[in-house]
Amino acid sequence: MLVLSRRVGERLVIGDDIVVTVIEVRSDGVRLGIDAPREVRVHRAEVLEAVRAANVDAVAADESTAAALQRLVLPPRPTSPGQPEPAAADSSGTPPADR
Template identity: 55%
Template sequence: MLVLSRRVGESIVIGNEVTVTVLEVRGDQIRVGIDAPRSIQVHREEVFRELEAENTSAATAAARTQKLVARMPRAAAPPGTARARPAAPPRDDR
């Protein structure tokens, strides 16, 4: 872990796209500003851990559902019916 000291108004640059600036210090609390592109998610650690747990739970449930569906017998088509073919892509006749 890299440990740095910063004063109010000073910043830390992470990579080429993220800047963390110390905005205010009050007792044992520090306010920081984070400037990052929208494509980079920024969360407080407790929120990140909660999202991570929800994603793991959802992935586990999806995997269980997939296994159950794979075990289900496939319904046979009624005799004399053909399988439907996918629709042809639209033609571009400009």
């Protein structure tokens, strides 16, 4: 990690097209101005961490969630009169055509 001392108004150049300027220094923090191309994403680290944590929580499924999803599965549609019923699978779960 590079550690630099900068005063208000001084700049730091990253690569060829990113400029960080010290705007204000307070007792509780520093205000920085960042001039970067639109395609360069600039985010606060704590916001990215919060988004990552929320995404992990959103995809986690517990047993009650799995049970609720299983209840949403529709039962097989009944066949029309005159059409043969689908063949039942044996105890192995394999349909007759695949045995």
